[in-house]
Amino acid sequence: MTTKPKTNPQTEAPAQPSKQPLRTTERKDGQGSAAADAEGKTTGRSHAKKAGATPLSPILRFSPTAWAKLLFFRDRGQTEVGGFGISAEDNPLYIEDFVSVAQEATSASISFDDEAVADFFDRQVDLGRRPEQFARVWVHTHPGGSPVPSSVDEETFHRVFGRCDWAVMFVLAQGGKTYARLRFNVGPGGQVMVPVEVDYAEAFDGADHEAWEAEYKATIRTGRWSWDLDPPMPDRHADKVFGADPVEADVALWEADDWMAAFEELPLEERRAVLEELASRPDLWHEAQEVMPW
Secondary structure, eight states: OOEEEEOOOSSSSSSOOEEEEOOOOOOSOOOOOHHTTTBBOOOOOOOOOOOOOOSSSSSSEOOOOOOOOHHHHHHEEEESSEEEEEEEEEEEEEEEEEEEOOOOOOSSSSOOOHHHHHHHHHHHTTOOOHHHHHHSHHHHESSSSOOOHHHHHHHHHHHHHHHHSSSEEEEEEEGGGGEEHHHEOOOOOOEEOOOOOEEEEEEEEEEEEHHHHHHHHHHEEEEEEEESSSOOTTTTTOOEESOOOOSSOGGGGGHHHHHHHHHHHHHOOHHHHHHHHHHHOOGOOTTTSSOOOO
């Protein structure tokens, strides 16, 4: 996956954009090791907060409204979707809202528009929010069943958020599995897997599907990878085709060598993203066939 230059999320005002790809766990239970929580299920809990109580470990919590909106975006199409978590003023790990920005999205990649990211940062500053509230929790979805970050995700997280004092990479996959990692870049640095919960203890707004649909249509430009020999079906609503489009090729001559030639012409990060998506999503290829056609 390749993303365009992003605004530096560490500064109060939007800074010179830096080139970065942007990409996007859930908790099985209330206990267990970080390894056990690395690919679990999000729990929905109502937390009775005691005055002066300090949590023993960090937990990434979503308001029910933010979580419902993220699920709406994940299930709205067949592609990845990315955006930013808007944190509460007094708790940077409590996500009150999920906001997307203009992007091109496929089942294997997303590409944020750099100007859209800069405009998003400007709007958040105008609203009186600090960077810690809108530029620290990077959220995205995976259309497959695995939330584990790809190598492109890891590179993005390091390059885009590596100079922030702290940041979170959160990934939501189909089926409800999630991945959340908190990284510190100050002092000796370090990182830790964090559990994910939906918190019903605080007041929250209801769902607004009409507004969410409008935001989705305004920000998500969908595309598709076309490696099969069949022409696209009429119900595939993709704005852009990535990879080789059999409609524009002579299907009779579309052999394995042609497929490989087109694949090798893709940028390195896009080739890597495609291979990783194929490896993690057997639903993309027929069970009676090999993963690759050669």
